[in-house]
Amino acid sequence: MTFVHVLRSRFSFFWLRADYMKVYIKTFGCQMNEQDSAQMFALLDGQGYERVDEACLADLILFNTCSVREKAAQKIFSELGRVRLLKADNPSVIIGVAGCVAEQEKERLLVRFPFIDLIFGPDHIRHLVNLIEAVKNNRSCKDKQVVQKTGFDLRKDFEFLNVLPAENESPAKAFVTIQKGCDNICSFCIVPFVRGREVSRPHQAIIDEINALVERGVKEVTLLGQNVNSYGLKNPGSVSFAGLLELIAQKTKLKRLRFTTSHPKDVKDDLIDQYVVNPILLPQMHLPVQSGSDRILKLMRRQYTAGDYRSLVENLRRKVPHISFSTDLIVGFPTETDDDYAATLRLMDAVRFDQTFSFVYSPRPYTRAAELEDDVPQEVKALRLKQLLERDTQITRENNQAMLGRIYDVLVEKIDKENEGHPFTGRTPSNRIVHFAGACQAGDIVSVKIVKANPHSLFGEQNAA
C-alpha cells in the first residue's frame, strides 16, 4: 500500500468531503428499495454529503433500481440515457447503479452504458462509502475499471444496517427491515434471483432499532420483508413473526405497528390472534393474491387457491371486523383466459380491497413463467387492466363513502401551510391517506372525522372532542 493509499484509508472521511459532496439518489420500485435508498442516504450523510433533488446538481448520482417488472427496468435504461449527457459535460461526476437491475444485468449495463462508474447489488449497500473511494482511486489508474460488487451475501449472520433519521429530522414514521431475500419461488418473480435466499434479522437488533427510532420521535413503524410471515422459521430457536410483533409491543414505546409483505400461505392463527391482542398492531394487511383463478395460481406456484384466500380474509374479518386489505394483481399471465380473468374480478368483488396494485404480466429473466409462451395479446392485457382498474375505482369509491362521518386516529405526516382548506395529511389505522383541517403538528396522533370522500382521496376535520 502506498503512502497515498494509507492517507486515503486513514482519512477517507476528509478525502471524500474534499470532492464529492452532493448526492442524488433516484429510487425505483418497492418500499424495500425505498428503505435501501434511506440506508444509502444515512451512510452518505455520515460522510458529509448533502442531498440534492436534481441529478444535474450532484457530484454523485445513484440509481437504486427495480427489476420486478420489465417496465420498471426499462425506466432505468432511459434515466441512464439522460445522464449520459451530464457525464459527457462533467466527467468527474460519479454514476452508480444499485439494486436489482445492477444484480441482474451487470455486464449488459456496462456494454450499453460504458460511462457507469459503479455497480453494486442490494447485499452490498453497507460497502457504499468504500466503493465510492475505490471509484476515486480507480480514476488515477490508466486502465480504469468499473467498480463492481454484486452477488449474494449468504452468511446466516448477514449484517443488516440500522437506519436512523438525522438528528435534525423527526419523521412520524419509518421502515425497519426484518428480513432479506425470499425462499418462495413464485414462477413470475425475479426477487429470489436478485435478492437471494431468505435471511431473518435477529429480533434484538430489530427492537434496538425501533427503540432508537422512537427516541427520535417516530410513532409508526412498518416492518419490511419479502414474506414477513416466515420470519425466523429457518432459524432454530428464533421467535416467530407473531412472537416478534408481541416483543415489539412489550419492549418498545412505539405507538403504531404495520408490516409488509405477507404471503397468504404463511398467515397462521398466531398472527391473526396478534391483531386481537396486540395494542399497537394496526388493522391492515397487504395480502397479495395475484389472481382469482386456481389454474393460474397453480401456474404461478402460489400454493393456495382462491377459496383458501377468501377463507383467510373471512377468518380475519370475523376476528378483526374493521381490518383493511390491499393486494397485488397480475393480469395477462401466460394462458390466462377470459374465464380466469373473470375469476379475478369475482374475487375482487368478494373481498372488496381498499387498495389494489395491478400490473400487466411481463416475463422476467430466470423465472419459470418466462419459459411459458407469453400468449395473451398485448391489447387483451391492456383491456383487462383497464377494466380491472375501473372495478377497483368503483370499489374504492364505495369503501370511501362508507367511511363518511366516521372518526379515526390519524398520524399526522405532513403539513402544507399553503393548502388553506386541508393543510394536514396523515393516515388512518387502515393506512388510508386523509387530508384534513385542524390544529396539530407532524407526528401527533389526532382524531379526525371524515367529511368528504372522493374515489381516491379522503378529507376530514380534526375532532375537537
Ligand code: SF4
Ligand atoms: S413470495 Fe413470491 S412474489 Fe413474493 S418475493 Fe417471494 S417469490 Fe417473489
